[in-house]
Amino acid sequence: MNQKQLNAFRMVMRHGTITAAARAMNVSQPAVSRLLSDLESSIGFPLLHRPGGKAVPTREAYEFFQEVERMFYGLDRLGQVAEDIRALNRAFCRVASMPMVSFELLPRTLKRIVTQHEGIDISHDVHTSPRILDLLASRQIDLGIAQTDPGREDVEVLAAYRTNCVCVMSPSHPLAAREEIRPEDLDGEPMVALNFRTLTYTYLMRCFSEAGVAPKIVAETQPSYSACAMAALDVGIAVVDPITPGIFGDRVRVVPFVPAVPFDYQVLKPAGPPMSRAATAFFDVLQETIASQPHFGVRVHNKTA
Secondary structure, three states: OOHHHHHHHHHHHHHHHHHHHHHHOOOHHHHHHHHHHHHHHOOOOOOOOOEHHHHHEEHHHHHHHHHHHHHHHHHHHHHHHHHHHHOOEEEEEEEEEEEHOOOOOHHHHHHHHHHHHOEEEEEEOOOOOOOOOOHHHHHOOOOOOOEOOOOOOOEEEEEEEEEEOEEEEEEOOOOOOOOEEOOOHHOOEEEEEOOOOOHHHHHHHHHHHHOOOOOOEEEEEHHHHHHHHHHHHOEEEEEEOOHHHHHHHOEEEEEEEEOOOOOEEEEEEEOOOOOOOOHHHHHHHHHHHHHOOOOOOOEEEEEOO
């Protein structure tokens, strides 16, 4: 018993005659008759009476037909499921990102995703970089956007991007009209610093040290949007990534900081197996979104997943 034989039987039952079944299958009538005869030999009982050259289904044929229909319904259902998977109509992608990219970059990416791939369900959470790395390592998420430790082997960097930090202050601040701000310009100025555990803090303190400037840090906070909120209220000048200040609009003034202090981030996946098709689609759209806005960063590393 094989699928060709079962399909021939199914067509005969559906169309009423062997001739009509042959026409529907686009084969000859003898070919259908041979398939039916082989099926009857295989299952051990007749499916058709042939009085006067006609083909009349037996009672057993009707009972058998019900199961054959169920089988083909299952095959048709599998075909539809396969098509849905191919077309990303029943896909799911779990993403986590650090706060820096969660207010503008990720919403822009998600808008593109729901437009281009309506069938992909996206779950997005905001976490610290260490938490994102742990979620990736335990395969609880498909993609993460974070700052990673280069020594980790349980995550894989798909792409890395570099931005340069900027100074953020209230529009009324005396330095707000500057075209750029250097370490010596901040000598004695109240400052809001990112947490001392961050790479940005390390780079910034090195920069001040090389310029012979002792920064006047009045508050230390994490993440960048907290520093920007304090800067908007004139608590002090904050040096943060160039993306976060955008959510504060005209409440803050953004001035480039010289020399460049890098603020890098990476797009990551769990180490090992390749990404799902949904995660790959999300990654592709994410890259397009980052490339669309200069302040989202310049790619410094890319790997084909």
